[in-house]
Amino acid sequence: MRKVFPTEFFFQLFALILAVIVVHALFVAVVRPEAEDFLSAQRALIESNPEHVVERSLYVLIKDFEQEACFILMLWALSIMSYKGVATYRERRLLDEDIIGLAGRQIVRAADVPALFAQIAERPRRWQALLLPRALCAGLRRLAATGSIQDVSTATREVCEAEAERLDSELSIVRYIAWAIPSIGFIGTVRGIGDALAQAHQAVEGDITGVTQSLGVAFNSTFVALVISIVVMFFVHQLQRMQERIVLDTEAYCDDHLIAALRGE
Numbered sequence: 242m243r244k245v246f247p248t249e250f251f252f253q254l255f256a257l258i259l260a261v262i263v264v265h266a267l268f269v270a271v272v273r274p275e276a277e278d279f280l281s282a283q284r285a286l287i288e289s290n291p292e293h294v295v296e297r298s299l300y301v302l303i304k305d306f307e308q309e310a311c312f313i314l315m316l317w318a319l320s321i322m323s324y325k326g327v328a329t330y331r332e333r334r335l336l337d338e339d340i341i342g343l344a345g346r347q348i349v350r351a352a353d354v355p356a357l358f359a360q361i362a363e364r365p366r367r368w369q370a371l372l373l374p375r376a377l378c379a380g381l382r383r384l385a386a387t388g389s390i391q392d393v394s395t396a397t398r399e400v401c402e403a404e405a406e407r408l409d410s411e412l413s414i415v416r417y418i419a420w421a422i423p424s425i426g427f428i429g430t431v432r433g434i435g436d437a438l439a440q441a442h443q444a445v446e447g448d449i450t451g452v453t454q455s456l457g458v459a460f461n462s463t464f465v466a467l468v469i470s471i472v473v474m475f476f477v478h479q480l481q482r483m484q485e486r487i488v489l490d491t492e493a494y495c496d497d498h499l500i501a502a503l504r505g506e
Contacts, residue, residue, distance in 0.1 A: 249324065253414070256320035257313075264313045268304070276304035307429030307462040311422050315469045318418040322480050325411070329480070332487045335373045336494050349502040354385040372491050376400040380499050390503045397495040401488050408484045412477065419473045426466020433459025 279298045287295070303312070341360045349357075358381060361374055368374065376397045383389070383396040436455035 252324055253317075253321055256324075257317050260313045260316035260320065264309060264316065268309050272300050273304050276300040301457070302461050303465055305429060305458050305462055307425050307432070308465045310425050311462075311466045311469045314418050314422050314425070315473055318415050318473050319476065321415055321418075322476050325408075326480055326483065329483050329487055332372050332491070335371060336487075336490055339498070340373065341377065349384070349499065351385050351388050354381045357381055372401070372404050372487070373494060375404075376491055376495050377499060380495060384503070390500065393503060394496070394500055397499070398492060401492040401495075404491075405485065405488045408488070409481075412481060412484075415473075415477055415480075419470060419477055422470045422473060423463075423466045426463045426470075429462025429466070430459040433457070433462065 276298065279301055283295050302308075341357050358378070361369060361378060364374070369378075379396040379400045380393040383392045386392075433455045436458065440455060
């Protein structure tokens with residue numbers, strides 16, 4: 242179990258660095274040049290035709306630094322959730338297997354525990370660290386120690402409950418990212434409104450170009466941040482539901498295989 246946290250930590254760090262590089266490169270090479278070209282073309286059209294209606298552009302909508310930061314955080318959150326989703330899928334596959342041959346046993350006794358432990362010990366350590374093998378091992382240890390069916394059931398349930406708490410706590414970083422994204426959008430709103438107020442004297446003189454551009458920054462940053470936050474939160478809830486179901490299904494697996502075999506005595 243000691244290897245799991247460092248591996249995930251370095252994955253998260255690498256994912257963050259990669260997200261920064263990829264998103265910033267796209268913004269520098271594509272988004273901001275396209276936005277500048279579009280704005281220049283619109284200014285030329287307005288000068289030639291004052292009644293021209295300014296069009297909307299996706300590049301202009303997302304060109305500012307706040308939107309770039311939101312996209313970086315979105316990719317980071319999605320990569321973390323993908324990592325956890327793969328781990329959950331790996332746990333799910335075990336539930337389709339009779340991993341230590343319990344389904345073929347009508348009765349499991351305390352004397353059978355060493356042989357069952359040996360089957361688990363033959364597997365790789367990474368496999369042994371998954372929830373189902375840990376829950377079964379806890380139940381078998383309790384069986385060898387007390388021989389009580391109630392104690393075995395309690396042991397497997399405690400492992401599952403501890404796993405549920407661990408999975409929930411590990412989602413805190415993703416929840417923080419989901420909270421930080423709209424916060425960054427509001428920072429862009431404050432910055433844009435502040436720039437607009439700083440150029441109020443130009444609007445009084447009849448030049449409202451600077452004010453409108455600053456207000457565009459304010460509203461665009463909030464809009465993009467809220468949309469990204471909705472997307473991230475959707476995947477957060479989907480991942481949380483998957484994790485809750487795997488814990489409940491693991492507990493049910495222990496009841497249907499191990500506990501049911503004990504009740505045959």
